[in-house]
Amino acid sequence: MFSFSDQSCHCEDGWFGKECSRALCDKYGCENGECVKPDQCKCVSGWSAENCTVDMLAENAEPLLDGLALRLRKPPAVIVHRGEQYYRDSWRMIRKWTAHLQAQWQFGRTRFTDGLPMNDTLIKYTSERFQTCAAVGNSGGLLRSRAGQVIDEHDVVLRFNNPPTKTFEEFTGSKTTFRLLNRKSADALLEAPAQAAQPKKKIRSDVTTLLWRAESYHYYGMLRRKFPDEPIYLLAPELLIPFITFYKTMMKRMEDMKITWEGSQSAPTGFVGIAFLLQICKHVDVYGFDVTKAKIPVRYHYFDKLEPTEEHSTEFEHNLLRVLDSFGLIRLCTVDTVERCIHDWDLGRNRIERRRLLSVRDGSLDFDVARNRSTYDMETR
Structure with missing residues (x-):
């Protein structure tokens, strides 16, 4: 006025x-x-009441997950390989996973088999799980805290696509055990100039590259020929199909509870990576998965100024991770909660050190000093 x-x-x-x-x-x-x-x-999606203080997801975590299992019991495979027994039984699943692409290209069994590893090098970790694992997304929320050291202290660190860590180590850490690629990043790897395949430009051999999209099955053989000495694997359909089924079921259940979100919500690489870690890890911490509508404004990526589009909408994925966090399957360290995660990690680390010293004194050492892997039981979780 x-x-x-x-x-x-x-x-x-x-x-x-x-x-x-x-x-x-x-x-x-x-x-x-x-x-x-x-x-x-x-x-914001997943909250209700006049002042938006009722967490519908935390209150309904148990009914939402009722009868579902994201951590599979004795999966037959983690990666696609050509072990005789597995491959003979798995071809039908491979065809099912790639069925929607059959009109675009012929999926030859012999040609596909030639590029596969002989054995599943990751299957043993489904029964002998790593103690602590971190899934590190690319949200600008990582810049709001200095969690890099804590991230690197995990037994396993999974990153997504090809984000830089150099100059960001204080916020993101630098350790990378696995790198899971979406379609765009996998295409970029395939289309990289020929010199990228030379030894001085090769992929870091201490990092295992994982592919999961059906399109990656088509050109996997070409990638193996381009990088013959690098650990590049396809996640097995025996994992992926249950992951996607779980994702779609959770979406339907949230819709039935009148929980809404914006944008298209096909299964993202982030969720697939976290689900993968649940198969090989006892405890999974998730960093760098923030929605742009968080109480504390954050950039979409920590390393650029890209604005998210509807294609990049992550509201449902974030809702799903909140449910998994409420149920205790993961620990979600967002911009709002990351300081608590760091504090809890420090408490757990101190508890491990005390336990290690006592074990050394009484001869009952339960700490693998050579590999620096603890019996960290996340009592603070």
Whole structure:
């Protein structure tokens, strides 16, 4: 409202800002949402009530997960390989996973088999799991804390696609055990200039590259010929099909509870990577998975200024991770909770050191000093 007496604008009750375009929610507050009109809060997906303080996902974690299992019992394979017994039985699953591409190319069994490793080098970890693993996404929320050292202290670190860690080590860590590629990153690896395959430009051989998209099955042989000495593997359909089924079932259950989100929500590489870690790890911490609508504003990526599009919408994925966190399957370290994660990790590390010293003194050492792998039991979780 314009005041002629002092020649200035005065906002009506419940509005403020230079153009009086920002609403106030003083009556109830607006904890997990956006104040769109005076005392009217639009909740972030998964939250409800007048002030958006009711966590629908945490309250309904058990019914949402009822009858479902994301950590599989004795999966027959983790990666596709040509072990005689496995491959004879798995061809049908491979065809099922790639069925929607059959019109585009012929999927020859002999040609495909030639590029596969002889054995499944990861299957043993489904029964002898790593103690602590970190899945590190690419959210700008990583820049809000200095979790790099804690991330690197995990037994296994999984990263996604090809984000830089150099100069970001303080925030992201530098350790990488696995790298899971989406279709765009896998295509870029295949299309890289020929000199990229030379020894001085080769992929780091201490990092295992994992592919999962059906399209990757088509050109896997070409990648193996381009990088013959590098550990590049296809995640097995025996894992992927249950992962996608779980993802779609959870989406349907949330929809039935009237939980909504924006954008298309096909299964993302992030979820697949976390589900993979649950097969080989006892405890999984998840960093760098923040929604742009978090209470604390964050960039989409920590390493660039890219703005997310509908294609990149991650609201449902974030909801799903919140459910897994509430149920205790993972620990989700977002921009809002990462300091707690760091604090809890330090407590656990101190407890391990005390246990190690006591074990050394009484001769019952339960700490693998050579590999620096602990019996960390996450008692603080």
